[in-house]
Amino acid sequence: MDESSLLDLLECSVCLERLDTSAKVLPCQHTFCRRCLENIVSSRHELRCPECRILVDCAVDDLPANILLVRLLDGIKQRPRNGGGRAALAGCAAGVSASPAGTAVRDLPVATRSSPVKKSRAVRSGGDGASAAGVRGQP
Template sequence: MDESSLLDLLECSVCLERLDTTAKVLPCQHTFCRRCLENIVSSRNELRCPECRILVGCEVDDLPANILLVRLLDGIKQRPRNAGSTRQSQVGGGESLGCAAGISASPPGSGIRDLPVATRSSPVKSVPALPCGKALYSYEGKEPGDLQFAKGDIIILRRKVDDNWYHGELNGCHGFLPASYIVLLRPLSQTPPTGKALYDFEVKDKDQDKDCLAFSKDEVLTVIRRVDDNWAEGMLGDKIGIFPNH
């Protein structure tokens, strides 16, 4: 196995980033990057293994490093990188011996094609700039209005309902999701912005304007995000929708 393929296997299963020497190993022997473990503690006030859910009874700083991982990374770092030139000189010597024995070497492109070298690359899920979390488990939903998702999905977080539930978005679908099913990648701001309505905004066609949020003058809306120069998404009570921001 070459160096690049080996490094692709050494990745944190939570954020999919490559592990380094700061990674920590849990008592269950699962290894994760330090940043992901600290995010779990800050979001839940406890540390459970994202893989087997075992409760860890110590601080992240007190967890040991993965000695095998450290030695492996150190060995890769100190590995000589002149193997390619050595192999090239050996091939050159072989061609000289072949010509001396009466075997003519075929020039490139004259019947013998250079075989493509297979490479392996891990799929990378981009993390949006909005508040978001990564699903630790699949969730099919238990009530109407729940958000369904699969393990590994990156879910945009719109608001925190309480300590146990979020309201989020995935692939254009909105719904509620349990907080224990995700690990935070970008937390929500502690104090979401609000705005006071200057005018009444009525929804005339409920079918055509079903995504709009109706409100009355002087009502206070929680602003979730800016859609474009003319529209914003907000929340009023338990209703979420878009409204004109001018």
């Protein structure tokens, strides 16, 4: 995904303005700016997601903020103005996450990385000491 596509994700798909920290996330997980959601409620007297049309049964004020969006926007604000926001998003696109000290996870020693997959030990068969792989005829 290129940088412009990532920046498009930070726009309200209704008004095409940059989302800000007042943006709200709907139960369907789509996010829109507060102003657009309030305009929808005032004109239609109900709130349906503009993307998937699911009916939202609470007030705009009761909807939660999109915490990930808020954190991304804060990160962009803290970056230098020389394209730092784009660079931060490009890092996300590359799958690089940072530790609190700013060290990329890929730069950490292998022993300190956590794996989502639990490794299992080789299963030993009866008393002959052959592994399960050896029993099946595999080396």
